[in-house]
Amino acid sequence: MTRILKSICALTLSLIAATAAFAHGPTPQRADETIAIAAPPAKVWEALKNFGDVSWHPGITKAEATGGNDTGASRTITLATGNLVEGLDEYSDEEMTYGYRLSTENLEAFPVSFYSGKxxxxxxxxxxxxxxxxxxYRADTGNFPPEHLNDAAAVKAMTEFMQQGLNGLKAKVEGQG
Structure with a gap:
């Protein structure tokens, strides 16, 4: 009897472990893009430094912002597919950097459920x-997302969005846009 009970317990633990392995949900994804621009940093920063002004990004058709460059500022960007609302988390004019995050998701506009950027x-x-x-994170945070809302779709969309923006910035600053 004890041997049967041990076998049942071992089988139960194996099933629990297998279920947990398949039910982990989404994993964080990452996109890092860099571009060289033939202009001094101050000129490049001048084009970027206003959180509410993303006129350098050709994929953004409109932007509305409140709060300037203060932590907690907000901007709504309009893409061809819809609007996204972003919030400013950190800003340093001296270090020429800012960090932001998605405040309100819109899965029809962009296939991610959350993002932060710097x-x-x-x-x-x-x-x-x-x-x-x-x-x-991908748009569908369930265990079996459809292809257009999975990790690969999120990585592709984010990478293309960032590359398009950096190329637009380069063209604007170098006088080609």
């Missing part, structure tokens, strides 16, 4: 380097 301008040789890092 943009930094640094000197690089005779010009500048802009680094944009983002951490995010």
């Amino acid at each position: 943009i930094t301008v640094t000197a690089a040789g005779d010009g500048s380097e802009v680094t944009w890092i983002s951490r995010f």
Whole structure:
């Protein structure tokens, strides 16, 4: 009897472990993009430094902001697919950087349920380097998301959005946009 009970317990524990392994939900994703710009850091920062002004990003058709560059400021950006609301978490004019996060998700506009980002301008040789890092979760946080809302879709969308923005910034600052 004891041997049967031990076998049942071992089987039960195995099933619990297997279930937990498949029911972990989404994992954080990451996108890091960098671009070199042939302009001094101060000129690049001038184009970026106003949290509410994202006119350098060709994928953003409109932006409305409140709060300036103070922590807690908010902006609503309009993409071709809809609006996203973002909040400013940190800002340093001296270090030429700011960090922000998604405040209100819109899965139809962008296939992520949450993101945070940080943009930094640094000197690089005779010009500048802009680094944009983002951490995010896919749109469907369930265990079996559809293809258009899974990790790969989120990574693709975020990477393309960041690359488009950095290329737009480069064109604007270098006088090509």
